[in-house]
Amino acid sequence: MNIVNKKIYLALAVAALIGSASCTKISPLDVDDEAQAELLKRDTKKWAAEADSLAKNKADSAAITAENARLREIYLADLREYKKTKHTVMFGWFAAWNPSSPDKTFHLDNLPDSVDFISNWGGAWNLDEKRIEEFKRLHEKGTRMTVGWIIENVGDGGIKAPEGGWSDDPYKAIDQYAKAIADSVAKYNYDGIDIDYEPSFASPFKAGNHCGDWPEQGGSWAKKRPIISCSMDSNKQYENFFFTKMREYLPKEKMMNINGSIDWIDPKVTSLFNYFVFQSYNNTPGRWRSAARSVMRANSKITADQFIYTEGFQNNPTNANGFSRYVDFAKANNAGGIGAFHINEDYLYSGYNNVKNAIKALNPPMDK
Template identity: 30%
Template sequence: MKNIIKSIGLCFGLGLALQACDDWTIPENEVIQNLEGTPKSEEYYEKLRAYKKTDHQLAFGWFGFWNGGTSTSARGSLRSVPDSVDLVAIWGTEHAFNLTQTKINDMRYVQEKFGTKVLFTIFAHEIPEPFDATPEGIKAYASAMCDTVYKYGYDGLDLDYEPGFGGSGPLVSGPGHMDNMEIFVRKLSERLGPTSGTGKLLVIDGVPYHLNEGLSALFDYGIVQAYSSRGDSDLQGRFNNAYANGWKPEQYIFTENFESLWKTGGTTNYRDKDGNIMNSLQGMARFNPEQGKKAGCGTYHMEYEYAHNPEYKFLRQAIQIMNPANPNN
């Protein structure tokens, strides 16, 4: 992802500056909407929550600028996201930590009403103060991140891990610290992920295949930043790298960069295996690896699509492509 911050401590220090800078780039044609949206019946929400538990392809997004919503606009609220979205990761640790009651209420509403899973994302390269790059320090850092998940009632944790694409630090496998990431992941997996038995999710994005062999089994999902993808052949090549490292197609989510490409639904020259041209998010929704059905697709800075009419129109289209019988849109 863009603008990787080197540590959580630095992110806290720059929180206000980063928020101000981000606000300058938010689409101006803001849609005004009541936080509760269009009233629906309890029967509808029961069916929606039941749908979320079925075997279907997931809709995912990183959500920035989270403020819980205001009295005049739902843009910064998780309740503004289509209720058939399955997973949302809070982008920006200045938004994900030290939650206000407004944010907690907003998160709890979508979790309990919609059945939406809410995670938060950290940059898994550096080890922030007061922790250090020793096995004990790494385990303490992992425990602190798990504590945050449980403290606020998040559904899990997303690790932004991008070796070779701007991510460097003591948690990146390499000479001198080959096993640090494995120590970190294994400690996290005691309380998060499919082997923990807790129901809390452990997710990794960026370069999921850059892990020691066997670690993929400790994650629920790997999310690839297939930004500006040119077509099915590109996505297949990306998954082949992951498959060789033990990832299964049903674990893999493909994503597009909507911080830059929200207006057009991604690139406009995505080519599928039959030569059809479409926007890249639609292509990701239609694509499945040769090895089997994917986990789903999604967008980075999904909230930019709130400026469309209807809001989130491209993500809604992707949901319909993946799951034509889903209960919304």
């Protein structure tokens, strides 16, 4: 058989197969159309009920969310009003604030809601978005945050010099410095300044105490631009000028607090401050009573409720767990408040229970 005949044969065979298949009879399935309609009707009702239930669940969830938000706003408003009332305050230095840290010790969000105000101890400027947002949430609770550092010379605290640099004239430079601090406080929405004033404390960073780096006789003031006197009762003109300008540049609602060598402050300027904070660490608040009395004697406008006594929590759970002693002291001496250095470390020790219990003891909830 030649190639042409083979092709003809194959074509005829394929055609025969197709014809055979097309003649095959296919029996339709015996489907009960009425039963199918009933099933569809049943399922349609079920689907509609499920859709209604889902819609109701969504509506209920939205209503619950809205109600929770409403109650939250009421709670926050009550909290803010409470902090405006006359009461014994809770204060603390908040160390190493960092909402990006996996360790929640450094998150402001975990601070007890009833803490009145804190001082940001470290990382004050150039706040990133996470810090800005967490700071906003802190303010929603009515909790204020000041910023502070040890002040000795013009420029301390990472404050940038103005264009052209700090003046070589003492009063001009100090004025520039005070204005720059106030501008930075406003820029980052801090609630004031916490001046770390420690001329009676030895400095671990240099010879002598935490006071200005004064020139030797005949030397230039402009070399270090010192502000804080190294004497308890003399050479106060520059620091007094600084305190005065600082208060002048800060809006009235902003706090100006001072901590450290409280009894070294010139009585002429004590009226400029909102609170005086004693570093009465290691259960030593009693040692500072005479300093408080001295300040009040020298200026009759100063009252006992402007003094805050603080414990040191840094690396010291024993101090934190004994915080109730400061509650007793504050009550016995009509103190303005109590607080702690590294207050956020109480989160590590007790989940802030020491701070919370102290607040409750100082300001017991009123029965409604």
